[in-house]
Amino acid sequence: MEFGKEIGLKLGPPTRNAFGEALKELGGENQQIVVVDGDVGNSTRTQYFGEAYPDRFFNVGIAESNMIGVAAGLAGAGKQALAASFAIFLLGNAYDQIRMSVAFPRLDVKLVGSHSGISIGEDGPSQMGIEDIALATSFPHFTVLVPADAPSTRAATRAMFSHDGPVYLRTGRPKVPIIYDGDVPFEIGRANQLRDGGDLTIIACGLMVAAALEAAHTLSAEGVEARVLDMHTVKPLDEEAVVRAARETGAIVTAEEHLLQGGLGAAVARTVSERHPVPVHTVGLENTYAESGDPLALLKKYGLMPEDIVQAARRAVEARRGRDGG
């Protein structure tokens, strides 16, 4: 996805590839890691691990419910178990198994959902994970990670295994711009500030972080300076960063490749309205499923472009000025 080209961002590998490579690397360091696949290992990239460590890799067939149960049992027996599938088949098909066998007993199971969002393109809406963040954040005790690019996905994969407890990591299919050079600061629950500005804050996750940076560049040319936060952890939300943004910049725009119900925008809006009310405008999918098509054309049609963030930012700044009495 060629967001951020104008501002010099280079296209990097898909986040699913970065995850797969990091998982394989970790598998060599940590013998306790075991992976369960629902026969999509070549899509989720758990295959890299499977080829390197066949004794710790189980393909249970196209059966997400059983995949989760087996992973939970492995965790119950002391393993660090990971289960991966397409985001929506994982969270959708096995929701109750995740609830009952992972979240409720707080077992140390790592879940990875690939093919998130509408940017998977041509395969169409049945394959698009657009509800997964809402479903994953609904579980008590869950940590939900939505990294923006390949380097931060590697860091997120590492952080996930250092964290004791259930985690959902969201990855994507398309190539995405590189946001982070060299060392990636990645602390679960701590947003990364990528750009500062005093007029509003754009809080984004996943693919939309690159779009947010491009939007901030456009806004700057109009004299509007935006702070940009990479909210790679949607749960637990970095509430302090959100409250600081509200207090210091007075207006917020959120951006996510997900339905507006139950996603990042909803979480930010709740925190802001409770702790420091300022205008919050949300960019995401508006109560709709998408369709098959070219990924970029889909993002345009469904309002997930840098330009959509720019427009939301103008509205948010306008709303703040109105509230401040001009």
Place this chain on the structure above:
Amino acid sequence: MLCAELPLEEDQMTINRMKTGVKSRSVEELRETVWKLSRQIMEITTEAGSGHPSSSLSAIDVITALYFGGIMRHDPDRPQWPARDRFILSKGHAAPALYVALAEAGYFNPDLLSTLRELGSPLEGHPNMRRLAGVEASTGSLGQGLSFALGHALAARIDGERYRVYCLIGDGEADQGQIWEAAMTAAKYDVDNLTAILDYNEYQQTGPVEKVMPGLFPIVEKWRAFGWHVVEIDGHNMEAVLEALEAVQQVNGQPQMIVAHTKKGKGLDPFEEDDVNRMHGEPLSPEQLEVALADLNEMYGKVK
């Protein structure tokens, strides 16, 4: 790895430390144990005013054999002992059967049994592995325990451990597709340290299993076709239960299924009289309890 253990109540920890290991009981003693645990199942569910006594009673002989018949290696003093054999109660609504067995074994003070289903009690309506020592899995959403048991069994293989995993599933529970997903996977990986027991008590919530879901049959042939070693027994005949549980340990390269023919409240009038579902999910009234206890005493030769 388990996440940080929830602290157990302090008195419970003390009790756990005081108890000793579980020694194997004779068939006569096991029958005596079944009698005692059956009483407790009925008493505590009547006292709680809710629960599934009939679904617990149908499984109590098998559970007694597992915990007290020298089948499972387990130690109430070390509920997390890595080499222990595991028992996963997939049909979580039979929690009272698990609780009375764990109390009898010494995992917790039997006085706790009377707190079943009360606010603050670790004896929740369905098993919660985070609140009660000896509970291996949180269950109650049907169909999930066999996959969980399979995960434990595969972990043993990875670690080169020899422990066995036992999983009790309900006959109605096998309506769930996940049971068959797990069955296929266990056979794929030749998992032979996994034994499932089907509590074939013939009734589920709204009626006889064969009416609710005729497609479950033929049960024995179906499990064989899924690659399992299958034996069929009378689940209320202690010798037969013990013999089957011992025999399956010799099976190599295949998971094993013991189809245990059972009754929900066998020989106990209040349950036997209900031809709809054998009082599924209903506790006995105090009056019914008296009748059922009298019937039980007669069955076990306790009437002088």
